[in-house]
Amino acid sequence: MSSSDPAFSGSIPELYERLMVPMLFEPYARDLARRAREVAPASVLELAAGTGVVTRQLAEVLSPDAAIVATDLSQAMLDEAASREIARPVEWVAADAMSLPFADASFDLVVCQFGVMFFPDKPTAFAEARRVLRPGGSLLFNVWDEVAANDFVAVVQAALAEFFPEDPPSFMAELPHGYHSADRIRRDLELGGFTRPVAIETRPDESRASSAEAAAIAYCQANPNRLQIERRGSLDAATRHVTAALTARFGSGPIKGRMQALVVSTTR
Template sequence: MTSADKAFAGSIPALYDRHLGPMLFAPYAADLVRRLGAAERVLETAAGTGIVTRALAGALPDAAITATDLNQPMLDLAAQRLDSPRVAWRPANALDLPFEDDGFDAVVCQFGVMFFPDKSAAFAEARRVLKPGGRFLFNAWDRLAENDIAATVHEAVAAFFPDDPPGFMPRAPHGYHDVERIRDDLRAGGFERVEVETVALPGRAPSAADPAIGFCQGSPLRHEIEARDAARLDEVTERVTDAVARRFGSGPIEGRLQAHVVLATA
């Protein structure tokens, strides 16, 4: 994991939200919220552009939600998308949460734990702020090969830079797929009761351009492309669009998503 893997700034948050949100994150947001059940006080870590936050606010009309992220530009966009007196947006590091012990019924994190540099420390913080019996609910992408749209993007970008292929996709978002490692890290963080389910869902987008733009220009993969040849970012994006269209079609596309969904109880 590099510092660039966690850099979501500039135009990245808006492109991420527009092109990747509906395809990758909305389906699993609905899945997480369905599993959560009732809660009065909910903390979300790595809230990003607020896709799960909006789902939580809709499903839990009486809950107080505190949504946090380390990246202020992501939070700024999230706050524009959802203005509610029940939702507080706060910058916070998941490894050092600025909240009291035993303060939340649930902690929720969608596709953020992969980016935590010390996962067991982050899990210990989630455990600390949960009330006894509280739930820590999160998901993490399965291996890249089980996510065929993302794999196609990665292969196309690697083919464009054969001498120095970017490694962001397998290293960061798809780099925390070992279920036993997840269980071990949770135990190290103080959780003994852990349930893991591997969930496959369809990922749909209006066109092949959406994942191409979303990954190449709306994720930290962009930094790796620009580090190799910033002038060719649009060319790489077009090459990836063509690769996705060859595999999934030139109209609306559908591919396989797969992730581990984890429930740990305090």
């Protein structure tokens, strides 16, 4: 995705922050920030910061003297992040994770929440992360586990396949939930120059939404899945169909379901 790609622009950043962040990302952001605090970094680089859910957590828990630089390929997402209240000043930089505009050995910690899956060339991105890390510095990131381990996504995918039987949208399965092989992650890290032991922890949690409709809007309209749906037919009709499927599975009113991610850490 290029910086001009509409995938994370238009109405998506605001919907993403309002609907997807509390439903999916806040619990894992707190977890990553806790792990980052244990590293006690003096300087942190965040990749694929999105609307800043991890950035805000880092600003809360890290040492007051720790410098935070938050990057994302999408300026629209960074603008949304910068508009939110945060506990300390943060440097927001539009940057490509595969070609970082920072000097060698600039950071003690590189952190990334649910962004690695989107990097077209993961070994190159890992090599860039390693380049900007100081010797002994840490790389910390998480990725989603497979669709089957994430209840909301599984229902959404099945509903969209039913609604578009000849050409189901593939975004969710191929990108957000398409990079969960521990062997592949370790191989890509090694290709990127990380030769020290890699820790990969399975981290279950619970996703919550105020309603089935809110979850359906989040999955159908607040991420690049929207573009695939719009190319195939009516976004509103598809969202209604997904809402009905989520309601049938989880009921009316507030809903909850299993979600699961992998947390990966290593050092330079």
